Amino acid sequence: MTKLRAAITGIHGYAPPYVLSNKEIEKLVDTSDEWIMTRTGIRERRIQKGEGLATSDMAVEAVNSLLQKTGTRPEEIELVICATVTPDMVYPATANIVSDKCGMTNAFSFDLNAACSGFIYALTTGSKYIESGSYKKVVVIGADKMSSIVDYTDRQTCVIFGDGCGAVMLEPTTDDFGIMDSIMRTDGSGRIHLHQKAGGSLRPASHETIERKEHFVYQEGQAVFKFAVTRMADVSAEIMERNKLTADDISWLVPHQANLRIIDATGKRMGIPPEKVMINIDKYGNTTNGTIPLCLWEWEKQLKKGDNIIVAAFGGGFTWGSIWIKWAYDS
Numbered sequence: 317m318t319k320l321r322a323a324i325t326g327i328h329g330y331a332p333p334y335v336l337s338n339k340e341i342e343k344l345v346d347t348s349d350e351w352i353m354t355r356t357g358i359r360e361r362r363i364q365k366g367e368g369l370a371t372s373d374m375a376v377e378a379v380n381s382l383l384q385k386t387g388t389r390p391e392e393i394e395l396v397i398c399a400t401v402t403p404d405m406v407y408p409a410t411a412n413i414v415s416d417k418c419g420m421t422n423a424f425s426f427d428l429n430a431a432c433s434g435f436i437y438a439l440t441t442g443s444k445y446i447e448s449g450s451y452k453k454v455v456v457i458g459a460d461k462m463s464s465i466v467d468y469t470d471r472q473t474c475v476i477f478g479d480g481c482g483a484v485m486l487e488p489t490t491d492d493f494g495i496m497d498s499i500m501r502t503d504g505s506g507r508i509h510l511h512q513k514a515g516g517s518l519r520p521a522s523h524e525t526i527e528r529k530e531h532f533v534y535q536e537g538q539a540v541f542k543f544a545v546t547r548m549a550d551v552s553a554e555i556m557e558r559n560k561l562t563a564d565d566i567s568w569l570v571p572h573q574a575n576l577r578i579i580d581a582t583g584k585r586m587g588i589p590p591e592k593v594m595i596n597i598d599k600y601g602n603t604t605n606g607t608i609p610l611c612l613w614e615w616e617k618q619l620k621k622g623d624n625i626i627v628a629a630f631g632g633g634f635t636w637g638s639i640w641i642k643w644a645y646d647s
């Protein structure tokens with residue numbers, strides 16, 4: 317029997333218009349453009365400003381454009397998965413809200429939380445629904461309003477994160493294109509180094525949790541950095557080895573944009589030259605679930621049918637993984 321694969325047949329991104337530059341951050345905390353550029357590679361990030369706007373509103377921008385450019389009616393969508401750590405509300409799922417706002421009334425939908433690896437977990441999950449033959453049109457979203465959980469008096473984290481999102485369409489193909497292989501990993505013991513302390517069932521919101529600033533991102537930067545460098549590079553090398561891919565076979569590496577030094581280390585470990593590595597961390601910072609679809613969207617015009625793409629991510633949890641995609645269309 318011919319194998320069904322899930323192919324990405326369209327992509328669109330959205331970053332809010334407000335630019336928060338390093339110069340502006342210098343006025344908020346004791347830092348400098350030079351420190352941020354040298355230690356992270358970030359020059360500026362986008363922030364979603366405006367009363368009543370949430371993660372779903374960015375996702376709606378991306379999904380509406382995706383539906384338009386792929387010529388898809390919203391009612392045709394059968395499944396929507398939204399990877400996010402900043403849902404509009406604890407429940408219902410942001411995916412449900414996006415489905416409602418975009419008119420995807422026939423879709424079943426859910427959120428997926430794997431911190432910065434969420435988008436690749438969601439892409440893998442969505443691809444399984446296609447490969448099984450259950451669904452023919454799946455939308456996978458990676459979206460985060462990180463500014464809603466960042467403490468702008470904490471210089472260790474506020475320089476890193478930004479807001480943004482992207483969405484892809486997955487459809488079945490019997491050709492040898494699409495999501496070819498994936499490796500996903502989790503190590504829950506890493507939760508001590510990167511988490512949000514309060515707001516869950518362990519520490520529900522209270523005056524105390526607010527006073528102690530426990531609703532913000534907590535990150536032990538150095539510890540996370542060490543794990544991120546080795547895990548992201550190792551899993552990317554592993555997916556290449558098990559599929560007998562050499563660096564020459566790879567057209568693009570799409571790494572999660574957490575820190576330019578982690579991106580460089582991953583590229584070096586895989587033997588991929590810098591010109592084949594998608595990097596836009598300088599413009600957007602770390603948008604958590606938004607980084608990978610924002611990269612693919614920005615590079616879409618350069619992608620050619622048959623390009624071998626390795627996508628890799630690392631995030632809180634700890635979670636990490638890698639996907640081999642054979643790009644399915646010429647833009």
Ligand code: ACO
Pocket residue numbers: 346347348351352355356431432433471472475476510536537538539540541544574575578602604630631632
């Ligand atoms: N400006 C100036 N100085 C600073 C700043 C700042 N913004 N932030 C920290 N420093 C200082 C520290 O206080 C420290 O000073 P000290 O030596 O006097 O104590 C010094 O700079 C070095 O601090 P480090 O934390 O060691 O800096 P490092 O080089 O590790 O960079 C960073 C910090 C950027 C956070 C880095 O560790 C990193 O990128 N970590 C990994 C992030 C990541 O991959 N996260 C996973 C995904 S995110 C998610 O899943 C939600």
